Amino acid sequence: MVVEKGRGATLNGESRRFNMPERIADGDWLDTLEEVDGLPPRRRTQVTVEQPRTIISRNASPDIAFSQSINAYRGCEHGCIYCFARPTHAYHDLSPGIDFETRLFAKPNAAQLLKVELSRKSYHVAPLAIGTNTDPYQPIEKDWRITRQCLEILWECRHPVYITTKSDRVLRDIDLLAGMARHDLVSVMISVTSLDPAVARTLEPRAPHPLRRLDAIRRLSEAGVPVVASISPIIPAITDHEIESLIAHVAAAGAREVSYIPVRLPHEVAPLFRAWLEAHYPDRAGKVMGIIRELRGGRDNDPDFGSRMRGKGVWADLIRARFLKARQRAGLGGRRLMLRTDLFRPPQGDQLRLF
Incomplete structure (x- = not known):
């Protein structure tokens, strides 16, 4: 198995949950591809412009603390192998594997x-969540600055x-x-999943170093910004031995609270995660x-509300x-910090700002 440097997934298999067409009808020629042409070049990240008609997504999940969210991007270059958002790439007939990390949408x-949407008279004010599906501060935010533009409107x-x-780019x-x-x-x-650089490098290959994330917690806290640290996901026999150390470090950095979720493996994430284990932790x-x-009731994943966030059983x-x-x-x-909703004022039109 070839592990592509700087990428999380070791596979880029196709998903047919959404009728993905077969791209290679006859693969016999692949048998000699490496011998003749050598290994393929490293993939470059591609960004496709998406023009949605709305930007606020809403949910009624009983175990999620927010009812509406914004995602500036689809796919995430951080390449976290455990990312529960990977299956969403199948909606675009793309692989939740390497495609999710390299073929992004802005x-x-x-x-x-x-x-x-905030200008509509029917709009009901409730805290918006940013970064619930893919990271709003992944590397391409440096150039696209979509997250910042949304924050300017919200402010x-x-x-x-x-x-x-999980990025210190939030400091910008x-x-x-x-x-x-x-x-x-x-x-x-x-999110600070592991303090071990070697673990972090394979688990979250293009996310910032754990020490940079701790520094981001510290600097945000010093600026008066309330920070909650997440040590999610906790992966048995990979990161679970760090629970106490992680909590001590994020608290020392200034986090006001800490949370966790045991690793979740929905849909295509499970086979990707298994392949990652075989590549990096075969022992x-x-x-x-x-x-x-055992955590998931005998399955790779438990989709049930409530238990999906905490697991079941002795472990x-x-x-x-x-x-x-x-x-x-x-x-x-x-x-838990409660954000204010009583200060909201709808956006003013460009003409009104002149007066």
Whole structure:
């Protein structure tokens, strides 16, 4: 098996859940491809412009703390092998494997659409979540700046927002975030899955180094921006031994709270994760999957509300007990920050701003 440097998935198999056409009818010629042409060149990231008609997505899931969200991008260059958003690439007849990491979609009209939707008389104010599907601060945000444009609209309207990221690129918007924080309009969740650079490099190959994420927690906290740290996903026999250390480090960096979710493997994520284990941890692949199946009621994945976020059985109870004890020891676990909705003011038209 060839592991492509800088990418998380080891496979780019096709998904037929959404009628993906067969791209190669006769693959006999592939038998001699490597011998004749050598290994293929490293893939470059491609970005396709998407022009959606709306930008706010809504959900009624009982185990999710927000009801509406924005995603500026589809796909994510960070390449986290466990990402539960990978299967969404199958909607585009693309692979949840390498395609998800290399064939991205950007929505440059997101801020304009957001402004239109916030202007509607029927709009009901509730905190918006950014980064719930793919990371809003993945590398392409440096040039596209779509996340920042959306934040500018939300700050102008005094609209509350939750941000989830595993990137220190969030610091580029610290000017906006600090202003919003003074009015209880923002909370940032930063994910730190492992403190071991070797683990992080294979688990999340293009995400920033764990120490950079801890520094982002520290700098945001010093600027008055409330930060929640996520140690998700907890992967048995890969990262679970770090629970106590992770919580101690994020607390020392200034996080106000910490959360976790055991690894989830929906749809195409499960075979991708199995292949990743065989490539990077063949000595314990069976053990890892065995524990995951115990956590998930004998399956690779448990899609049921509630239990999908915490798991079931002895392993789930053990992880929960360790998490709660470490959180208490670190002085975390206070009341959840509630963002204000009473300051909202609909966007003004360009003409009105002249007066």
